[in-house]
Amino acid sequence: MPSSRPDPVGQLRVSWLLLVVVGLVVAGVVVLAPTVGLLLEQRRDIAAAEAQVVEQQENVEALQDEVARWDDPAYIEAQARDRLFYVYPGETSFVLLDDRSALESASAPVPSATLEQPTRDWASAAASSFLVAGLTSAGPTSFGEPAETDTPE
Template sequence: MARQTRQKDGTRRVPVTLPREETAPEGWLRNLRFSGFTLLMLALVILAVIVLAPNLRILLEQRAQIAQLEQTVAEAESSVGELTEEVDRWKDPAYIEAQARERLNYVLPGDISYLVVGDTGAQQGTENGLPISDQIQTTKTDWLATLLSSIYTAGLTTAPAQDLETVP
Protein backbone atom coordinates (compact mmCIF):
# COMPACT_ATOMS: atom_id res chain seq x y z
CA MET A 1 0.00 0.00 0.00
CA ALA A 2 1.24 3.48 -0.84
CA ARG A 3 2.46 5.58 2.03
CA GLN A 4 0.29 8.52 2.84
CA THR A 5 1.71 11.84 3.90
CA ARG A 6 0.08 14.81 5.63
CA GLN A 7 0.28 18.28 4.23
CA LYS A 8 0.61 21.42 6.36
CA ASP A 9 -3.10 22.15 6.19
CA GLY A 10 -3.88 18.73 7.62
CA THR A 11 -5.16 16.95 4.50
CA ARG A 12 -3.77 13.70 3.45
CA ARG A 13 -1.91 13.39 0.21
CA VAL A 14 -2.08 10.03 -1.58
CA PRO A 15 0.50 9.37 -4.29
CA VAL A 16 -1.06 8.63 -7.66
CA THR A 17 0.23 5.63 -9.65
CA LEU A 18 -0.41 5.60 -13.38
CA PRO A 19 -1.71 2.37 -14.84
CA ARG A 20 0.74 0.39 -16.94
CA GLU A 21 0.04 0.56 -20.69
CA GLU A 22 -1.15 -2.80 -21.98
CA THR A 23 -0.26 -4.40 -25.29
CA ALA A 24 -2.78 -5.33 -27.98
CA PRO A 25 -2.89 -9.07 -27.17
CA GLU A 26 -3.35 -8.35 -23.48
CA GLY A 27 -6.26 -6.02 -24.28
CA TRP A 28 -7.83 -8.58 -26.58
CA LEU A 29 -7.52 -11.34 -23.99
CA ARG A 30 -8.89 -9.09 -21.22
CA ASN A 31 -11.98 -8.28 -23.30
CA LEU A 32 -12.53 -11.90 -24.33
CA ARG A 33 -15.56 -13.36 -22.62
CA PHE A 34 -16.33 -17.04 -22.78
CA SER A 35 -19.95 -17.93 -22.64
CA GLY A 36 -21.34 -21.44 -22.48
CA PHE A 37 -22.30 -21.27 -26.18
CA THR A 38 -18.76 -20.25 -27.19
CA LEU A 39 -17.24 -23.12 -25.23
CA LEU A 40 -19.74 -25.57 -26.74
CA MET A 41 -18.96 -24.41 -30.30
CA LEU A 42 -15.22 -24.60 -29.64
CA ALA A 43 -15.60 -28.16 -28.31
CA LEU A 44 -17.67 -29.14 -31.39
CA VAL A 45 -15.03 -27.75 -33.78
CA ILE A 46 -12.27 -29.65 -31.97
CA LEU A 47 -14.36 -32.84 -32.00
CA ALA A 48 -15.06 -32.43 -35.74
CA VAL A 49 -11.34 -32.06 -36.47
CA ILE A 50 -10.52 -35.14 -34.40
CA VAL A 51 -13.23 -37.23 -36.07
CA LEU A 52 -12.72 -36.06 -39.67
CA ALA A 53 -8.91 -35.80 -39.88
CA PRO A 54 -8.21 -39.57 -40.19
CA ASN A 55 -10.99 -39.98 -42.75
CA LEU A 56 -9.66 -37.06 -44.79
CA ARG A 57 -6.18 -38.62 -44.81
CA ILE A 58 -7.64 -41.94 -45.97
CA LEU A 59 -9.60 -40.15 -48.70
CA LEU A 60 -6.47 -38.42 -50.01
CA GLU A 61 -4.51 -41.70 -50.02
CA GLN A 62 -7.30 -43.45 -51.91
CA ARG A 63 -7.46 -40.62 -54.50
CA ALA A 64 -3.71 -41.00 -55.11
CA GLN A 65 -4.10 -44.77 -55.44
CA ILE A 66 -7.00 -44.35 -57.88
CA ALA A 67 -4.93 -41.96 -60.02
CA GLN A 68 -2.07 -44.46 -60.10
CA LEU A 69 -4.40 -47.32 -61.05
CA GLU A 70 -6.01 -45.22 -63.80
CA GLN A 71 -2.55 -44.58 -65.25
CA THR A 72 -1.80 -48.33 -65.13
CA VAL A 73 -5.09 -49.07 -66.90
CA ALA A 74 -4.27 -46.50 -69.62
CA GLU A 75 -0.86 -48.11 -70.18
CA ALA A 76 -2.44 -51.57 -70.33
CA GLU A 77 -5.03 -50.36 -72.86
CA SER A 78 -2.32 -48.93 -75.09
CA SER A 79 -0.36 -52.20 -74.94
CA VAL A 80 -3.56 -54.12 -75.77
CA GLY A 81 -3.95 -51.92 -78.86
CA GLU A 82 -0.37 -52.64 -79.93
CA LEU A 83 -0.81 -56.38 -79.37
CA THR A 84 -4.07 -56.37 -81.34
CA GLU A 85 -2.24 -54.75 -84.26
CA GLU A 86 0.48 -57.41 -83.98
CA VAL A 87 -2.13 -60.21 -84.07
CA ASP A 88 -3.74 -58.62 -87.13
CA ARG A 89 -0.36 -58.55 -88.88
CA TRP A 90 0.15 -62.26 -88.17
CA LYS A 91 -3.15 -63.01 -89.93
CA ASP A 92 -1.62 -61.80 -93.22
CA PRO A 93 0.11 -64.69 -95.13
CA ALA A 94 2.64 -62.30 -96.71
CA TYR A 95 3.75 -61.10 -93.26
CA ILE A 96 4.14 -64.70 -92.05
CA GLU A 97 6.22 -65.54 -95.12
CA ALA A 98 8.43 -62.46 -94.63
CA GLN A 99 8.98 -63.30 -90.94
CA ALA A 100 9.87 -66.92 -91.78
CA ARG A 101 12.39 -65.76 -94.38
CA GLU A 102 13.92 -63.14 -92.10
CA ARG A 103 13.95 -64.88 -88.72
CA LEU A 104 14.30 -68.54 -89.69
CA ASN A 105 16.12 -68.14 -93.03
CA TYR A 106 13.46 -70.19 -94.83
CA VAL A 107 13.35 -70.16 -98.63
CA LEU A 108 10.77 -71.35 -101.09
CA PRO A 109 11.66 -74.30 -103.32
CA GLY A 110 13.69 -73.05 -106.27
CA ASP A 111 14.95 -69.90 -104.52
CA ILE A 112 18.67 -69.35 -104.00
CA SER A 113 19.62 -67.98 -100.58
CA TYR A 114 22.86 -66.18 -99.79
CA LEU A 115 23.89 -65.87 -96.16
CA VAL A 116 26.51 -63.24 -95.32
CA VAL A 117 28.35 -64.10 -92.13
CA GLY A 118 29.55 -61.25 -89.91
CA ASP A 119 27.53 -58.54 -91.62
CA THR A 120 25.98 -56.32 -88.97
CA GLY A 121 24.06 -54.27 -91.48
CA ALA A 122 25.14 -50.99 -89.84
CA GLN A 123 27.51 -48.61 -91.57
CA GLN A 124 30.80 -48.54 -89.74
CA GLY A 125 32.54 -45.27 -88.98
CA THR A 126 35.54 -43.78 -87.26
CA GLU A 127 35.74 -42.72 -83.62
CA ASN A 128 34.41 -39.29 -84.57
CA GLY A 129 31.37 -40.83 -86.25
CA LEU A 130 32.61 -40.02 -89.75
CA PRO A 131 32.08 -42.71 -92.40
CA ILE A 132 35.07 -44.76 -93.48
CA SER A 133 36.42 -43.62 -96.82
CA ASP A 134 36.90 -46.08 -99.65
CA GLN A 135 39.55 -43.91 -101.34
CA ILE A 136 43.29 -44.10 -100.76
CA GLN A 137 44.71 -41.30 -98.66
CA THR A 138 48.26 -40.07 -98.29
CA THR A 139 49.87 -39.09 -95.03
CA LYS A 140 51.16 -35.58 -94.53
CA THR A 141 54.27 -36.64 -92.54
CA ASP A 142 57.33 -38.56 -93.59
CA TRP A 143 57.06 -41.74 -91.56
CA LEU A 144 60.59 -42.89 -92.34
CA ALA A 145 62.15 -39.69 -91.00
CA THR A 146 59.93 -39.89 -87.92
CA LEU A 147 60.99 -43.51 -87.29
CA LEU A 148 64.70 -42.73 -87.62
CA SER A 149 64.35 -39.67 -85.37
CA SER A 150 62.66 -41.80 -82.73
CA ILE A 151 65.43 -44.42 -82.87
CA TYR A 152 68.20 -41.79 -82.56
CA THR A 153 66.41 -40.04 -79.69
CA ALA A 154 65.89 -43.32 -77.80
CA GLY A 155 69.50 -44.39 -78.30
CA LEU A 156 71.17 -41.10 -77.42
CA THR A 157 69.10 -40.01 -74.40
CA THR A 158 70.56 -39.93 -70.89
CA ALA A 159 67.17 -39.80 -69.12
CA PRO A 160 66.18 -42.78 -66.94
CA ALA A 161 63.63 -45.22 -68.36
CA GLN A 162 60.77 -44.15 -66.03
CA ASP A 163 61.05 -40.53 -67.29
CA LEU A 164 60.67 -41.48 -70.94
CA GLU A 165 57.26 -41.11 -72.52
CA THR A 166 55.75 -44.37 -73.69
CA VAL A 167 53.33 -44.57 -76.57
CA PRO A 168 50.65 -47.22 -76.12
Protein backbone atom coordinates (compact mmCIF):
# COMPACT_ATOMS: atom_id res chain seq x y z
CA MET A 1 0.00 0.00 0.00
CA PRO A 2 1.37 3.25 -1.00
CA SER A 3 1.88 5.81 1.73
CA SER A 4 0.60 9.35 1.53
CA ARG A 5 3.88 10.77 2.92
CA PRO A 6 6.40 12.01 0.41
CA ASP A 7 9.59 10.06 0.05
CA PRO A 8 12.22 11.52 2.46
CA VAL A 9 15.05 10.43 0.20
CA GLY A 10 13.78 12.76 -2.56
CA GLN A 11 13.73 15.70 -0.16
CA LEU A 12 17.24 14.94 1.00
CA ARG A 13 18.45 14.77 -2.56
CA VAL A 14 17.05 18.22 -3.29
CA SER A 15 18.52 19.73 -0.13
CA TRP A 16 21.87 17.98 -0.71
CA LEU A 17 21.86 19.25 -4.26
CA LEU A 18 21.07 22.76 -3.03
CA LEU A 19 23.91 22.58 -0.51
CA VAL A 20 26.34 21.40 -3.18
CA VAL A 21 25.35 24.22 -5.56
CA VAL A 22 25.61 26.86 -2.81
CA GLY A 23 28.98 25.43 -1.76
CA LEU A 24 30.28 25.60 -5.33
CA VAL A 25 29.09 29.20 -5.69
CA VAL A 26 30.78 30.19 -2.40
CA ALA A 27 33.97 28.38 -3.40
CA GLY A 28 33.92 30.16 -6.77
CA VAL A 29 33.51 33.56 -5.11
CA VAL A 30 36.36 32.80 -2.67
CA VAL A 31 38.63 31.66 -5.50
CA LEU A 32 37.77 34.48 -7.92
CA ALA A 33 37.57 37.44 -5.48
CA PRO A 34 41.34 38.04 -5.20
CA THR A 35 41.72 37.75 -8.97
CA VAL A 36 38.94 40.27 -9.61
CA GLY A 37 40.44 42.62 -7.00
CA LEU A 38 43.82 42.32 -8.68
CA LEU A 39 42.23 43.02 -12.07
CA LEU A 40 40.53 46.17 -10.76
CA GLU A 41 43.77 47.36 -9.12
CA GLN A 42 45.71 46.81 -12.35
CA ARG A 43 43.10 48.74 -14.34
CA ARG A 44 43.38 51.63 -11.87
CA ASP A 45 47.20 51.58 -12.17
CA ILE A 46 46.97 51.51 -15.97
CA ALA A 47 44.60 54.50 -15.97
CA ALA A 48 46.97 56.44 -13.68
CA ALA A 49 49.94 55.58 -15.89
CA GLU A 50 48.07 56.68 -19.01
CA ALA A 51 47.17 60.00 -17.35
CA GLN A 52 50.82 60.47 -16.39
CA VAL A 53 51.91 59.74 -19.98
CA VAL A 54 49.45 62.34 -21.31
CA GLU A 55 50.73 64.90 -18.80
CA GLN A 56 54.35 64.19 -19.73
CA GLN A 57 53.53 64.46 -23.45
CA GLU A 58 52.01 67.89 -22.83
CA ASN A 59 55.14 68.86 -20.89
CA VAL A 60 57.36 67.65 -23.76
CA GLU A 61 55.31 69.66 -26.25
CA ALA A 62 55.63 72.78 -24.10
CA LEU A 63 59.39 72.29 -23.85
CA GLN A 64 59.64 71.75 -27.62
CA ASP A 65 57.77 75.04 -28.13
CA GLU A 66 60.25 76.72 -25.77
CA VAL A 67 63.18 75.29 -27.75
CA ALA A 68 61.58 76.48 -31.00
CA ARG A 69 61.30 80.00 -29.54
CA TRP A 70 65.01 80.00 -28.74
CA ASP A 71 65.74 79.41 -32.43
CA ASP A 72 64.35 82.89 -33.19
CA PRO A 73 67.06 85.61 -33.02
CA ALA A 74 64.52 88.26 -31.98
CA TYR A 75 63.47 86.16 -28.97
CA ILE A 76 67.12 85.67 -27.97
CA GLU A 77 67.70 89.42 -28.22
CA ALA A 78 64.62 90.17 -26.13
CA GLN A 79 65.68 87.69 -23.44
CA ALA A 80 69.21 89.13 -23.33
CA ARG A 81 67.79 92.63 -22.91
CA ASP A 82 65.26 91.62 -20.24
CA ARG A 83 67.24 89.11 -18.20
CA LEU A 84 70.83 90.26 -18.61
CA PHE A 85 70.24 93.98 -19.26
CA TYR A 86 72.29 93.88 -22.47
CA VAL A 87 72.16 96.92 -24.74
CA TYR A 88 73.64 97.77 -28.10
CA PRO A 89 76.63 100.10 -28.23
CA GLY A 90 75.45 103.69 -28.00
CA GLU A 91 72.23 102.84 -26.12
CA THR A 92 71.68 103.85 -22.51
CA SER A 93 70.03 101.42 -20.12
CA PHE A 94 68.01 102.59 -17.16
CA VAL A 95 67.04 100.27 -14.31
CA LEU A 96 64.34 101.38 -11.90
CA LEU A 97 64.81 99.97 -8.41
CA ASP A 98 61.68 100.19 -6.30
CA ASP A 99 61.49 97.85 -3.34
CA ARG A 100 58.04 99.01 -2.36
CA SER A 101 55.07 97.01 -3.50
CA ALA A 102 52.41 98.62 -5.68
CA LEU A 103 49.99 98.63 -2.74
CA GLU A 104 52.43 100.45 -0.45
CA SER A 105 53.29 103.09 -3.03
CA ALA A 106 49.62 103.66 -3.89
CA SER A 107 48.37 103.99 -0.31
CA ALA A 108 51.15 106.20 1.11
CA PRO A 109 49.62 109.03 3.14
CA VAL A 110 50.03 112.51 1.74
CA PRO A 111 51.68 114.85 4.26
CA SER A 112 49.72 117.89 5.36
CA ALA A 113 50.75 121.27 4.02
CA THR A 114 49.77 123.10 7.23
CA LEU A 115 51.56 123.10 10.58
CA GLU A 116 49.72 121.57 13.50
CA GLN A 117 49.80 122.96 17.01
CA PRO A 118 50.59 120.32 19.69
CA THR A 119 47.81 119.74 22.21
CA ARG A 120 50.15 119.07 25.18
CA ASP A 121 53.44 120.42 26.37
CA TRP A 122 56.06 117.80 25.52
CA ALA A 123 58.43 118.82 28.31
CA SER A 124 55.86 118.34 31.08
CA ALA A 125 54.72 115.05 29.51
CA ALA A 126 58.32 113.76 29.50
CA ALA A 127 58.88 114.89 33.11
CA SER A 128 55.66 113.27 34.34
CA SER A 129 56.54 110.06 32.52
CA PHE A 130 59.97 110.07 34.17
CA LEU A 131 58.48 110.64 37.62
CA VAL A 132 55.77 107.97 37.20
CA ALA A 133 58.30 105.43 36.00
CA GLY A 134 60.70 106.13 38.84
CA LEU A 135 58.25 106.34 41.73
CA THR A 136 55.86 103.43 41.04
CA SER A 137 56.24 99.78 41.98
CA ALA A 138 53.76 98.53 39.33
CA GLY A 139 54.95 96.61 36.28
CA PRO A 140 54.98 98.08 32.78
CA THR A 141 51.82 96.23 31.72
CA SER A 142 49.70 97.99 34.34
CA PHE A 143 50.23 101.41 32.78
CA GLY A 144 47.52 102.73 30.56
CA GLU A 145 47.20 106.18 29.08
CA PRO A 146 49.22 108.75 31.04
CA ALA A 147 47.14 110.95 33.29
CA GLU A 148 46.47 114.45 32.12
CA THR A 149 48.25 117.05 34.21
CA ASP A 150 47.02 120.56 34.75
CA THR A 151 49.55 122.75 33.02
CA PRO A 152 49.12 126.41 32.25
CA GLU A 153 49.08 127.15 28.56
